[in-house]
Amino acid sequence: MAHQINVERRSEAGKGASRRLRHDSKIPAIVYGGGLDPVMIQVDHETIWLAQQNEWFYSSILDLSLGGDVQKVLLRDMQRHPARPRVLHLDFQRVMADEAIRVSVPLHFINAATSPAGKVSGVVIMHELNEVEISCLPGNLPEHIVVDLGELKEGDVLHLSSIVLPAGVEVPALKLGPDYDVAVVVARQLRHAAEPEAAAAEAPAAEVPATKAKAPEKK
Known part of the structure; x- marks a missing residue:
């Protein structure tokens, strides 16, 4: 089953640009590999938030559609916010049909x-x-x-x-x-494990050494 994710190209990099994207409910991402240059992209946060709740998002070939140009990719990394339900960044790797x-x-x-x-x-x-x-x-x-x-x-x-x-x-x-x-x-x-009381009851009673009689004092 094909799973398509629509993305857009982004031109700005850096922390400031990424913060602005996240403020607009977008996730900065990158796609690389397959003998092509890396491309900076952005994707709608709600789309990814829904997708990441499914097993296929992590282990299936995804169809990444950039303006109608569809590339086969795998998710290779996803950064999450440590405290909030937010995805911060995604890495996608292109796959080739003849490469394992x-x-x-x-x-x-x-x-x-x-x-x-x-x-x-x-x-x-x-x-x-x-x-x-x-x-x-x-x-x-x-x-x-x-x-x-x-x-x-x-x-x-x-x-x-x-x-x-x-x-x-x-x-x-x-x-x-x-x-x-x-x-x-x-x-x-x-x-x-046996109950402590039962274990104690089954255990043989410990022998108590007899007290030695005190020898009579010599007069």
Whole structure:
């Protein structure tokens, strides 16, 4: 699904110009890469504020439309105000159809409740990762990766190498060796500690050493 964002070119740079843009509910931004010169742009704050509430804004190819000239880009950086609900600056990177890109995409977990582990009382299915960095051509980029937990059993650990990836997608970390094949999901039985009173009751009584009788004094 294509997601288009309309932008405008900006000619002024610097803190003062950026403050004036933000005062007018615009966000200063830049688009770079793809063998072309960087271009300073501006975008409506409300447009970005609505878009940034969706997963696709961070992990999908975006159609950046500058006066009808549409370029394929990825969001590479977003600066937020530390205290106010404001976006301060955006960085977009152009992508080329024949050049692989690296993007972190979210993991969507399904069938946890109906899995063998999900039906066992006291078993907690923990997500150790919620996103994964992948490498692929722009045309193969998925908005998310589905992780099916339907066969997960108590005690199972699902590793990165067990994820079923879409065609044309790979995980670069797995090329670095087995130490990078980290856990994605763990199905663990929670064991509750015994109540202090119960533990004290079950513990054997400590032996109290007998007091030595005092020897009679010699007369």
